[in-house]
Amino acid sequence: MGRMFIDDEMLETANRILASGQWIKGPESKAFGTEWAAYCGALSGTPCSNGSVALIAALHSLNVGHSDEVIVPSHTYIASATCISLVGAIPVFVEIEEDYYTLDKAAVEAAITPRTKAIIAVHLYGQPIDAEVFAIAKKHGIPIIEDSAQAHGASLNGQRVGSLGDIATFSFFPSKNMAVGGDGGAILTNREDLVQRVSTFIDHGRLDKYRNDVLGTNFRLSEIQCGVGRIQLKHLDGWVTRRNEIATIYSAAFAALEHVKIPKIRDGAVHAWHQYVVRVADRESFCAHLDSMNISTGIHYPIPCHLQPVYADHPQGVRGSLELTEAVCDDIVSIPVMPLLTDDEVQRVVDAVLSWTP
Ligand SMILES: Cc1ncc(COP(=O)(O)O)c(C=O)c1O
Secondary structure, three states: OOOOOOOHHHHHHHHHHHHHOOOOOOHHHHHHHHHHHHHHOOOEEEEEOOHHHHHHHHHHHOOOOOOOEEEEEOOOOOHHHHHHHHOOOEEEEEOEOOOOOOEOHHHHHHHOOOOEEEEEEEOHHHOOOOHHHHHHHHHHOOOEEEEOOOOOOOEEOOEEOOOOOOEEEEEOOOOOOOOOOOOOEEEEEOOHHHHHHHHHHOEOOEEEOOEEOOOOOEOOOOHHHHHHHHHHHHHHHHHHHHHHHHHHHHHHHHOOOOOEEOOOOOOOEEOOOOOEEEEEOOHHHHHHHHHHOOOOOEOOOOOOHHHOHHHOOOOOOOOOOOHHHHHHHHHEEEEOOOOOOOHHHHHHHHHHHHOOOO
């Protein structure tokens, strides 16, 4: 499901930065933040330790805290929800759209209460969320955090994700569309009032070396990783193009299959295809069939957030709370779509799926 891209430029960069002795808070961090923000069309970018703390920093910057409600899909990676609990707020889980696996706009609007302090909009699998969710949030004066951990290079109506909401978070975990040679993340914003709140929060709340002006901690990203990220960024467009090529081949090959439901692309969207996710009639047999042909599969994710043991005491923490989400989690499968797949490997995946019968 994943294959690392490592080239000489990345290795030379890592060596150069190591030898320089400047391992944190140097030119690479500044340049990576600026270049990543420019790529996404945002005002400012701050590299940070990973995509999970990026979400915490985003919530903190928006003053989300004790007893506030935050709307979030349950069909996402757990970090999209636990960040809310970690700042003392309450996740309000909502349904997804069946076609796109992202926030359902009607469900979002129905979940808004006077206590709603933010919406975490997850561009799951690389599919940008419905533009109307931004309109709903604006109408109610509620900020949107784009959880773009899976959507590097995706866009909606010509605008890249990461610049669509109030604040956006990214992960550079090794298997993501773009990586930094370890854990890594970034926080982007277009709001002037949030720029300094974010950059100080991830660096002990200081504006000056010995003065800690506001509450903060250390969520910084190392110089080596920022340098590696800058090299990876040069390849990102090519990788997103290749992911789209592979997805197009799969969708054409599987379109007529009765037992495999292919994913759709939202109108006006460029999908980043972090995952190519199908729904199948019998997941166990599908995965076993591909496995027997030496093709790996994944499930993103088998347990929705509201049914994770960590949320056993949450009012929505019972089966039946979100029926569509639960049904989707029961029959989704991710098949390999990484850009380093060769044409022969893509064909092997196609043949394997076509030769499966439930
Ligand atoms: C949607 C989503 N949000 C947040 C995260 C957390 O990112 P990280 O693993 O870098 O902490 C991930 C990572 O898998 C993710 O997929």
